[in-house]
Amino acid sequence: MKADHKNILNRLNRARGQLDGIIKMVESDKYCLDVSTQLLAVIAALNSTNKEILSAHLKTCVSESLEKGDEINVNEKINEIEKIIMKLGK
Secondary structure, three states, X not given: OOOOHXXXXXXXXXXXXXXXXXXXXXXXXXXXHHXXXXXXXXXXXXXXXXXXXXXXHXXXXXXXXXXXXXXXXXXXXXXXXXXXXXXXXX
16 A cells, blocks of 8 residues: 555544444443434545545556556556445445
8 A cells, every 4th residue: 555554543543432432432421413414424434534545546557657658557446446436436
């Protein structure tokens, strides 16, 4: 992975902390909409982290394949990205 590992790990650890907090909220029988709001915050944090990873992938892995003129590898990278985009749309 070419993304900034420290940044990605910080983001994931923050999301994990939020998720731990949500688990405690559920265990404490907190108000449904408060739990839902926190879940949406975790989802947003994970989506943002995923964008960082995908951006780094485009800027490095795909870019390197293009610079090398490796058409087969470029097509593979494009297919991989298309699959990810399709999953994001679900």
